[in-house]
Amino acid sequence: MGFQKFPDGFLWGAATAAYQIEGAWDEDGKGPSIWDDFSHTPGKIRNGDTGDVACDHYHRCPEDIALMKELGLQAYRFSISWPRVMPEGIGKVNEAGVDFYSRLVDGLLEEGIEPTPTLYHWDLPSALERRGGWPNPDCAAWFANYAELMFSRLGDRVKRWITLNEPVVVASGYMGTEMAPGRGAPADGLLAGHSLLVGHGLAVQRLRALHPENEIGITLDFWPSYPATDSAEDAAAGHRMTEALGWFPDPIFLGDYPAVMREAHGNALPQFGEAETEAVTQPLDFLGLNNYSRHVVKHDPKAGPYQAAILPPQGPVTAMNWEIYPHSLRDLLLWVNERAHPKVIYVTENGAAFDDRVDADGRVRDEGRRQYVRDCLSGVHEAIAGGVPVRGYFVWSLLDNFEWAQGYAMRFGIVRVDYETMARLPKESARWYSETIRANGFDPDQ
Numbered sequence: 186m187g188f189q190k191f192p193d194g195f196l197w198g199a200a201t202a203a204y205q206i207e208g209a210w211d212e213d214g215k216g217p218s219i220w221d222d223f224s225h226t227p228g229k230i231r232n233g234d235t236g237d238v239a240c241d242h243y244h245r246c247p248e249d250i251a252l253m254k255e256l257g258l259q260a261y262r263f264s265i266s267w268p269r270v271m272p273e274g275i276g277k278v279n280e281a282g283v284d285f286y287s288r289l290v291d292g293l294l295e296e297g298i299e300p301t302p303t304l305y306h307w308d309l310p311s312a313l314e315r316r317g318g319w320p321n322p323d324c325a326a327w328f329a330n331y332a333e334l335m336f337s338r339l340g341d342r343v344k345r346w347i348t349l350n351e352p353v354v355v356a357s358g359y360m361g362t363e364m365a366p367g368r369g370a371p372a373d374g375l376l377a378g379h380s381l382l383v384g385h386g387l388a389v390q391r392l393r394a395l396h397p398e399n400e401i402g403i404t405l406d407f408w409p410s411y412p413a414t415d416s417a418e419d420a421a422a423g424h425r426m427t428e429a430l431g432w433f434p435d436p437i438f439l440g441d442y443p444a445v446m447r448e449a450h451g452n453a454l455p456q457f458g459e460a461e462t463e464a465v466t467q468p469l470d471f472l473g474l475n476n477y478s479r480h481v482v483k484h485d486p487k488a489g490p491y492q493a494a495i496l497p498p499q500g501p502v503t504a505m506n507w508e509i510y511p512h513s514l515r516d517l518l519l520w521v522n523e524r525a526h527p528k529v530i531y532v533t534e535n536g537a538a539f540d541d542r543v544d545a546d547g548r549v550r551d552e553g554r555r556q557y558v559r560d561c562l563s564g565v566h567e568a569i570a571g572g573v574p575v576r577g578y579f580v581w582s583l584l585d586n587f588e589w590a591q592g593y594a595m596r597f598g599i600v601r602v603d604y605e606t607m608a609r610l611p612k613e614s615a616r617w618y619s620e621t622i623r624a625n626g627f628d629p630d631q
C-alpha cells in the first residue's frame with residue numbers, strides 16, 4: 186500500500202480521564218463523586234479495586250507531562266473532576282482543585298502540547314446525585330454553571346473544549362447496575378440522557394458568550410451494528426440498531442431524537458422545549474468520536490427495544506472480549522459524516538486492552554495493540570481520502586489505568602504503569618506511535 190501520510194496539521198494525541206488516573210480522591214478539598222461511592226461499595230468493581238490512588242497522576246503530573254513531551258504528543262485529552270473544583274457540585278469553589286488543572290494546562294503549553302479538557306467524564310459530585318443526579322432536569326444548569334467556572338478560569342489558555350464524554354454510558358449508569366451510580370432504572374436513563382443533552386447545549390452557549398474564540402464539541406461513542414446475515418429481517422434489525430445510535434447525535438445535529446427511539450419508548454422519552462432545542466442544536470466546532478469495536482446483530486423479537494440480539498464476537502478479541510474489528514472506525518466516520526455533517530471530527534478515543542507482559546529485557550512487546558491502532562489509523566486515512574474532515578486522533582490511553590468495573594485488570598495504555606512502584610514504562614506501541622507522529626504517517630504493511 187505504501188506510506189500513509191496524514192494531512193498537514195493533523196493533530197496527534199493521547200487521552201485519559203480524571204477518575205481513571207488521578208487518585209487523591211479526597212485530597213486538598215476534593216468532594217466525593219459517584220465513582221468514589223460506587224468503587225467503595227463491595228462487589229461493584231473487579232478485585233475490589235478503587236480509584237483512590239489510581240496512577241497517582243495528581244502527584245506525578247510534571248513527570249507525566251515530561252513523558253508526553255518525550256513521546257512527541259501534540260495534544261493531551263484529559264478530564265476535569267467536577268467535585269475536585271466544586272466539592273458539592275454547586276456553590277463553593279475549591280481553589281486548590283482549580284489550581285491543579287491550571288498548572289496542568291500551563292505545564293502542557295510550556296511543552297507545546299495542546300490541552301484538550303473534557304468537562305465531564307462520568308464523575309458526578311455525590312452531593313448532586315443525592316439531589317437526583319442527571320435524571321433531575323436541574324442537573325443541566327448545574328453542569329452549565331460548573332462549565333462556566335472552568336471556561337472563566339482556563340479559557341484564556343485552553344483553546345479546545347469537550348463538554349461530555351460518552352453520554353450513552355452516563356445514561357447507562359442509571360439504566361443498568363454495572364456503572365455508577367448503578368440505579369438499574371431504565372426510565373431514569375432516558376431522563377439522564379435528556380439533561381445531558383441540554384447541559385451540553387447550555388455549556389456551549391456559555392462558552393460562546395465568554396470566549397467566542399475558543400472551540401467546543403462533544404465526544405460520542407458508537408459501536409456500529411452489522412447484520413449477521415443478508416436476510417431482510419437481519420438487515421432491518423441492523424438498520425434499527427444503527428438508527429438508535431442517533432440518541433445523542435440526532436438531537437444535536439438534526440434537532441430531535443431518532444424516530445425509532447420515539448416508537449420504542451413513547452412518553453418515557455422527553456420532548457425538547459423551545460429553549461432546550463435552541464441550546465441543544467448550537468453549532469459545534471467539532472464532533473469527538475470514540476470507537477473500540479462493533480456489534481453483529483440478528484433479528485430477535487424478544488431482544489431489547491429494537492428487536493435485535495447482539496451476537497458474541499465474530500472473530501479474535503481483545504482482553505475485554507471485544508472483537509478486533511478495525512474497519513468499524515472507518516465505517517463509523519463515513520456514517521457519522523453522512524448523517525450529521527460535522528464541521529470537523531476528532532477521534533477522541535481508540536485503542537485496545539491486552540494482557541501485556543514485561544519481557545526479561547524490560548520491554549513490553551504489545552504487538553496486538555500496535556497493530557490494532559495501526560489498522561484503525563489506516564481506516565482514518567481512508568476516510569480522510571473519502572472526504573471526511575478528520576483533523577486529529579487521540580489514542581486511548583496514555584497510561585494503563587482504572588478501567589471502571591474492570592478495575593486495574595485491563596490495560597489500555599501505550600505506557601505501562603507498575604502499580605507497586607508507579608513507574609511508567611513506554612510500551613513498543615508507544616515507540617511506534619511516537620515515530621508515526623514524527624513522520625505524520627506510517628507504513629501500513631509494517
Ligand code: GBH
Nearest residue numbers: 202205350351354406408475534581588597
Ligand atoms: C470508553 O468507554 C471510556 O471513555 C473510557 O473511559 C474507557 O476507559 C475506554 O472506553 C475503554 O473501555 O456490552 O458489548 O454492548 C467505552 C465504553 C464500553 C461503551 C462497552 C459501550 C458496549 C459493549 N463502552 N460498551 S457491550
